[in-house]
Structures are given as structure tokens and as C-alpha cells.
Amino acid sequence: MSHFHFDGTPAAYAYSPGFGDGYDNWHVYLQGGAWCWNVTECLDRSNSTPGSSAKLMSSAHGVVSFGGMLEANSSFNPDFYNWHVVKIFYCDGSSFMSDVEDVDPKHNLTYRGARIYDAVMDELLRIGMRNATNALRQVD
Template sequence: MATLLLPLTILSLVAAGIVAGHNVTISLLDSAIAKGAVCLDGIPPAYAYSPGFGDRYDNWHVFLEGGGWCQNVDACLDRARSSNGSSAKLMSTQNGIVSFGGMLDANSTFNPDFYNWHVVKIFYCDGSSFMSDVEDVDPKYNLTYRGARIYDAMMDELLRIGMGNAKNALLSGTSAGGLATTLHCDKFQSLFHNTTRVKCVSDSGFFVHGEHFMGADWREAFFFSVISTHGLANMLPTSRTSKFSSTLCLFPENLVPDIQTPLFLIESAFDSYQISQNVFSPSDTSPRWISCIRNLMFCNWTDIKIMKGTHS
């Protein structure tokens, strides 16, 4: 079960480094095509791998990239034209290189605990937190919803190159990747022998339903659309869907009670996305409210109360 929920106001441990990290080559997983594990646009998924070394060569860290969700066909079409929906777009915009920083950094000064682990970053190109598995390609828009297959194909590849022999294994992710970490945590643990120590870290991925707080209906409707668009109703844990609607089962507050693998949840007390990106923000989206988000000196008491509600 989940073992820790830390409201942090410091910079994300996973997503941000103090200085620029080391550069790693991005690779396409061409073998995924035969498994139907492709991005929204039908292109093979991408990953970046930095081999471990030294006395921690037997340790592996797998990081799931975040980047929101697409909740309808139009949003998924837009996403398929971006690096969050197409590996081809990712390769062109990144020039085939990604910088590993934070917990992915190979610099022992800035990342003393994980710097010489095997590190794999799995890029996010499905818009469903690596959960969709729709067999048919959308005939009108040529969109492919296969996030779960991407996750499985990536795990198969990592096991092929040696991850199954790990002494320690860590699955982590930020934002939508943090939600994916929560959803896949026990499944990740099942890949290893009983002697392997497996843990998960979800960073900024605890998206709350908060039915008694402003915006709850909007949040529920949004996740309902994500589930409908990506066909997720049958992909969510049955231990949860037997107690809640499929929509509510996408909220971590309803997921973590059943998770058996040690799961560490890192969440800012004032998460900028959950406050400012139409999640907790009030219906007043005026410049005054935006100014409040950026500087508390411009907030009134009602604004402060709304913000405090995000971590109560």
C-alpha cells in the first residue's frame, strides 16, 4: 500500500535538476510495431537509456514521462502532431538527444543516491497515462490508442537487456507519468524475482477528485472523457471498479489503498498545474486571478482559501 504522502513546496526531485544533466540518445523501439505498441500517430514509441556503472550496476530506474491527457478526438489529433503524440515529432524537436537531470542525472554531486543506476526514460506519446489498448485504429482520423501496449513493449525490451536481474528497481514519473506510475506500480513489481527490492515514486501525479472542493464536477467530467476516448473502463483495477465508477478509479485517492508495492507520493502543497490549469481555479479566470496565482500579494481571502483547499 502507499507508504508516504509528502506535501512539498520545494522543486520536484524527479523532474528538475540543479544544473543541466548529461545528454542521452533517444531511440525508437522498432520491435514494438509487431506488438501494435505505437503512438497516437502510429509511429513506434521512443525511449532513452543510460547504462549503470560501478557498485550500483545491478540497480534500475525507469522514468515515465508526463504531459497531460487528450480527452477527445480533437485534442488527440492535436497531440498526434506534437512530441507528446508522435515519436517522429519528438526526434525532430529534440534532435535525437535528451538531457537527464534530477534523479536521472549521472552526476554524483547532484544525484548521490541514483547517479550510477541504469536509467531509462520512456517518452509519453499516447495521452492516456500508458493505459489504453484499443485494437481498432480510428478509421476517420487514423489515431491509435495503445498506451498500455507501449508500456508492456518497453518492459519487455528492458527485461531483454537485463533489468530482470536487478537488485533494486524503481519506477517513477511526473504529472500524467506520476499517475501512470501509480496505475502500473504493482504490475512493475510483478516483473521481478522476490529478491528484488521494488519501489515506486509518483511526483506531482496525485490528481485529486476532491468532490467537496471547487471544480470537482469539472475534474470528474474531464477524466470521464479521457476514459471514454481511450477505452479505459476495462483497463482499470477491478479491485477499484468493483467499488467505484471507472471515472473515480482514475483518481489516485481511490487507487492507492489497494497498491501493495511501496509507493511514495510527492506533491507540492500548491501544485501549479492543479491550481492554475483549470483544475482548482475558480470560474473567474480573469487576469486578477492569474496574478494571484503568480503572486500571493494579489490574492484575496477567498483565493487563499481555495488554494489551501488543495492540500487540506
Template sequence: MSYLESTDYEFIKYGITFKGILDSDSQFNPDFYNWHKVFVHYCDGSLFLSDVDQVDPTNNITFRGGRIYNAVMEEMLDKGMWNAHNAMLTGFSAGGLSTILHCDRFRALFPNTTRVKEGELANQSDSHFAGVIAANELRALLPSSCASKRDPNLCLFAEYLVEDVATPLFIAESAFDMFQIAYDFILTIPGLDPRKWENCSRSLEQCNATQIGIIKDFGTIFKKTLMKLNNSSSRGVFLDSCYLHTHILQSYNWIFFPVLDNKSVGKAIGDWFYDRSIFQEIDALNLYPQYCYPLSKK
């Protein structure tokens, strides 16, 4: 059973394409092709956490993402998910972060005999998250294991959450996440005009030397942050140097490239999920972002 959530605007605009980890073709997705798969659109803005009775009087908006999550889980359990032999909760972008926040709760839905693991790819921004926590009244809903140690506004950052996750977790990410760089990181640099990053955020070919340098600095920080986490034997890591925002729903990037330790991200996650091997690889060789697209001229 695979349950997916996403905020990627391409999927919202053009619809869901069941590729990558959702592909039903055994050639491209040998480990998960015959699973039951459920894709849940991310639509609440609170990482499926909020539960506020009052409707916002100014914008007539409700903040009840936690109820959406509960309703989806209840429906899936009624349809037989409780009887699954294998289950994975996964997502990318904000959906990846939501996966971390919910994975132990997801694990608790199944008997101990069910193999349950989580896969995630997340991006994050501190100022944005502080606003999310306030608007959705999330402070009391944040993991106490994190909020008791530090400023609760930091408890929507993956680096402060993963150490307390008990469920096996696989982190698949690029050190040069093109969305995170363009819409989060550059906003923290004084004097930079985000509008000048529009073309660079689409393609490395349209980035100038200054922008490439900034992207390089971001990757260095990201890799060092991930390396600080303890190497739990139950945690998988696939950190490449592609200029990408997601791997798991793109066929090419799921099964062909990038490759670390002679494995694609699809192969690495499959081996990790079925306990064939531990996978914890970080691309420390490439200091600059790489082209990881089919038919690329670079």
C-alpha cells in the first residue's frame, strides 16, 4: 500500500501521472509496480496537521488539514488497508515533510506483522513555517520531543524531526533542490532580487556565474546538515547533486539517473524497504549542481 501526497504545482496544473514509485510497469518499478497506490492532493497548507473549529472570518478559510488526514486513513482502513502486508507513506516537497510528521502515527495503524516504512523528500523555509504554525494553530500539535528542546518554530524542519522518528525512514533528496533554492534560500540573502532567478530556477543553462556560486553554497550547507544526523541502521539516505525538485514521480530519475553506489533511487529504496541492504549514500564528489535529465545537452 503506497500513500502519496504532494504540493508540486505541475501535478496540480496538469494532473497526476502515475510514474516513478507509482508506475504499474514492472520494467520501470519492479519493487512496487503491483501495489495498491493512493495519491492524496495536498490542499490544506498545514502539512495535514491543523484542527481549528473556527472559520477564518477575514478570508473564510478553514484550517482542518488534520481532519483530512484522519478521513483519508479511515477510508483506506475501511477498504482493507489494515490487512496490508507492506505499507509505505511517502511524499515529496511539503508532502515529504508531512510524511515525517505523520509516519509514526501511520505505523500505529497497522499490526506489528506489517512492514511499514516511510520515504520522503522535503523542502523547508523558517519564516514560512513560523507563519504556518501561527495561522494553523499548530504549536500544541508539534512533536513534543522536538518542541521541548528548542524553539517550536524550528519543529517543522526535517533536520530537527528525523532523530525522534521511530519508524524506518528513507530520505531521498538532491543537495541542489531547484525549488528550495529559488523560493526559499535566495530570500534569505540580502540584496538579491528573486525575480532575476525565474529563468535560473527552470534550468542551469540560464544561470549566470553568480547564481551558480550561490547554488553551490546551498549544496554545501545542505550536505553538511544531513551529515550531522546520526546514521541509524533503519534510515536510508540518497542525496545526489542533481538540479531537481523530485525523484520519486519521474520515471527517468526514479530508475535510470542519478546513480549513487551503482544504484538508482528506485533500486536503493526497494533494497532498503525489503531489507535487502542498507543504503546511506551522499554525493560528496560533485560540488556543483548536475544535469540529470534525459536528452540533456550537458
């Protein structure tokens, strides 16, 4: 099973480990980004950070900001600052619900957001979320 963005680049997420008394707690943030409603919009998305991990990494230069409820500073985020934080980057225009086996032959687009979500969840369970005392999922 392949887990790709629109343009065929691999799925991406950012992770910051929990610590102290927050070590058994997880906060998973699903990045939103508006749906695309037709092939033209989806094709446009494939040329930007919400549709390509290559473009995401080149624009972020490998640095991901964790702000708001993802902030690791106890002064700004006293309830969740020491939790494990995962930011799953938006992948296609279906809010992590698409699951189309075939690649669009005309536009070379993949629609596999649900597969990306499932793959990231499997990875997070494997690295420790399976033992979480508390878990919070936030959808943008």
C-alpha cells in the first residue's frame, strides 16, 4: 500500500517527544487546508506545500513550528506543553479521507489521504502512543 501526497512524494509528519509527567500523553494535530473540489484545484494543490512533502520540506527548510496548543513552553501552554506532539501535514484535498488505488493517469495525481492517516497512526502506535494515558486529536 502506498502512502503519498498528490504528487507522489511520501507522506510527512513532525514529532516532538513528550517529557516529565506528560510522557504518557499524546497530542495529534491533523493539519487542515481546505478541500479541492475538482481536478484543476487538486492539480494546483499538488504544486504547493499542502500537496507535496518535497515542497513542504523546501519551504520549511526542515524546521517545523509548534505553536498554540502544540507549544512546548509551559508559560504559553500549561496544560499540554510536555506531551508528545505530532503534526500530520495535509496531504490532499479530502481531509485524510481519500483512498483511490489508481493514480490519475492524465494528471499523475494520487488520492490516498486515508492511507496516509492510517500509516501515520500505525507508526505512532509503534513508537509509543499505544501506551498513552491520554490522547488528544485536534483537527484544523
